[in-house]
Amino acid sequence: MNPPPAPEPGAPEVPWHRVHPVSPLVRGWLAVVAIAFVYGQNTLSSFFGEEEPSRGPDFVSGAPLLVSLLIGGGILLLILLGFFGSWWFTKYQITERHVNVNSGMVFRQQRQARIDRVQSIDIAQPLVARIFGLAELRFDVADSGSAAMNLAFVKLSEAHELRNSILARAAGLQATNDSPPPLAPAGEQGPAGGQSPEPGQMADARFPPADAAPRGPRAASERVVASVPLGRLVGSILLRPSTVFMLLGLIGLAIAMSNIEGFAPFYLLPALLGMAGALWNNLNTGYNFKAATSADGLRVGYGLLDTRHQTVPPGRVQAIKVSAPFFWRPMGWYKVAVNVAGIGGGAANDAEQRSVLLPVGTYEDVLAVLSVVLPSPGVEAPREFFAAAINGSGTAHGFVVSPPRIRPLALLAYRRQGYALTDTALVARNGALHRTIAIVPHARTQGLSLRQGPLARRMGVVDLALATIPGPVVPVVRQLDIDAGRDLFLEQADRAAAARKQTDSNHWLGDA
Structure with a gap:
């Protein structure tokens, strides 16, 4: 066990704080209910089970019952004492540079996170925590992987204050006053509430100007830029390729097995339950979805039973993917996901949920989200450029596409797949039926590699892969002419x- 971090020389001592006293119960309520149910059921069945008709009233039987109740009360008292000890030994401290969390009664655990390495902070509210008005802070720290630090549980208002204060320090801002300055009047800003964009910035950026950053612990001003209505969410779930294929598979399986003697629909119950679980997970994580801009990044909130509020700092986004599944295209729906440092190392399902910035939205919603995570796309007409990137084909708007000779290898996609370079990012365009674009800012390019298989070598083409952190975005420029691929490799490296x-990887909103 490492010793507690020593205070910095000359710095005032920062006090320690305890989590909410109900926190152990919120974490361990299920175990309490299970123990009470099993013990109570066994006790009642022992004393009030089948009665022997030959025996008369037994007034002494109350003594064993009293002993059993006393034993149960003793077990409950031990559990409560354990909860008290867990609460007493769980403390947290926030200094100018670190967040420290100490926990554990028998086995002590001390966690420390550098504030300037905090990638994002989520506010999660499981169902029981919502009943008590509590929330959990989940820190994503660079290079932490799945060992990101948690602080559970504090009051919801306190959680919001802590998140804003820590993110402000992580952004390199100084706490100079208690409240953020008000946003400028609408008439003095751009068409959607932000400052008038300069050339090369998103034309319809709808987020507060940089001078609206929080200067104290109070919440930064938020402005909702995209939301998902319930009808659109349900429609998108039903029109997902995975849902359509599962339904077709179940129907085909039911038809095939109906001709088998002794078949009963009950046999399909495991498959139906698995499908229902997947559909419920998509509904639960997309319900009441809202994306809002604030001075500390894009704030995303969602959840039906368990709610979560997370912040995605724009300077920590490593790659962006906009996808249009085949069955969504007639509806004009798109999905936006990102790679953010610290998220990809956790559990697969949790990391996938937290990487989604827009589960389903219109093209205007996509532009609104991109205006936050990619505020300067580096082109003169971003609306037309991204329309060509998502749904276009050919060489319009500066795209370089695959040569016609690879048509046998990509019958539908050869005129679409390609790339475009802007002043700030590389945009890779792929797919004909399931259309996707991958956007990698130049400053976030971690590596480049050229790949060529036997068929590609025979056709004289090559794939260019851009290295990034783990996540849903896998940026690849497919089947370029070999000379064009080599030129892009050298140019993108430069x-x-x-x-x-020119990029400060620690302070993403301002100077310290």
Whole structure:
């Protein structure tokens, strides 16, 4: 066990705080209910089970019952004492540079996170925590992987204050007053509430100007830029390719097995339960989804039973993917996901949910989200450029596509797949039926590689893969002419090196 972090020389001692006293019960209520149910059922069945008709009233039987109740009360008292000890030994401290959390009664655990390495902070409310008005802070720290630090549980209002204060420090802002300055009047801003965009910025950016950053622990001003109505969410779930294929598979299986003697629909229950579980998970994580801009990044909230509020700092986004599944295209629906450092190392399902910035939305919703996570796309007409990137084909708007000779390898996609370079990012366009674009800022390019299989070598084409952190975005420029691929490899390497020199990876909103 490491000793507690020593205070910095000359710095005032920062006090420690305890979590809410109900926190152990919120974490362990299920175990309490299970023990009470099993013990109570056994006790009652022992004393009030089948009666022997030959025996008369037994007034002494109350003594064993009293002993049993005393034993049960003793077990409950031990559990409550354990809860008290867990609460007493769980403390947290926030200094100018670190967040410290100490926990554990028998086995002590001390966690420390550098504030300037905090990637994002989620506010999660499981169902029981919502009943008590409590919330859990989940920290994503660079290079932490699945060992990100948690602080559970504190009051919901306190959780919001802590999140804003820590993110403000992580952004390099100084706490100079208690409240953020008000946003400028609508008439003095751009068409959607932000400052008038300069050339190369998102034309319809709808987020507060940089001077609206929080200067104290109070919440930064928020402005909702995208939301998902319940009808659209349900429609998108039913029109997902996975849902359509599962339904078709179940129907085909039912038809095939109906000709088998002794078949009963009950046999399909496991498959139906698995499908229902997947549909419920999509509904639960997309219900009441809202994306809002604030001075500390894009704030995303969602959840039906368990709610979560997470913040995605724009400077920590490593790659962006916009996808249009085949069955969504007639409806004009899209999905936006990102790679953010610290998220990809957790559990697969949890990381996938937290990487989604827009589960289903219109093209205007996509532009609104991109205006936050990619505020400067580096082109003169971003609306037309991204329309060509998502739904277009050919060489319009500066795209370089695969040569016609690879048509036998990509019959439908050869005129669409390709790339475009802007002043700030590389945009890779792929897919004909399931259309996707991958956007990688030059400063976030971590590596490049050229790949060529036997057929590609025979056709004289090559794939360019961009290295990024784990996540849903796998940026690849497919089947370029070999000379064009080599030129892009060298040019992107130079662009990435130049962009990294101008980027501060620690302070993403301002100077310390």
